[in-house]
Amino acid sequence: MDSTMIGFNVTNKNDPxxxxxxxxxxxxxxxxxxxADIEAIFAKYGKIVGCSVHKGYAFVQYASERNARAAxxxxxxxxxxxxSLGKKIYVCWHRFAS
Numbered sequence: 001m002d003s004t005m006i007g008f009n010v011t012n013k014n015d016p017x018x019x020x021x022x023x024x025x026x027x028x029x030x031x032x033x034x035x036a037d038i039e040a041i042f043a044k045y046g047k048i049v050g051c052s053v054h055k056g057y058a059f060v061q062y063a064s065e066r067n068a069r070a071a072x073x074x075x076x077x078x079x080x081x082x083x084s085l086g087k088k089i090y091v092c093w094h095r096f097a098s
Contacts, residue, residue, distance in 0.1 A: 026088030032081040045071040
């Protein structure tokens with residue numbers, strides 16, 4: 001696999017371990033905010049294994065659930081490019097069937 005492809009599809013996997021360590025970031029002005037900006041902001045919480053930016057939102061995939069939860073706790077009041085993340089940042093999670 002080409003090294004430029006590492007992490008390319010990581011943020012769209014649906015297995016429970018991936019979901020529990022993925023952060024959704026909404027209310028983004030993606031006309032201004034880039035993938036590099038998101039990675040720079042969120043890298044301090046742990047190893048990022050994938051990042052994808054879409055119109056108005058982004059996903060950051062961490063190596064562990066602990067990293068994802070730390071990112072949400074640390075960034076929930078951040079303003080990026082004039083827009084507050086507020087309640088628009090959370091860990092994606094999977095409810096296990098009982």
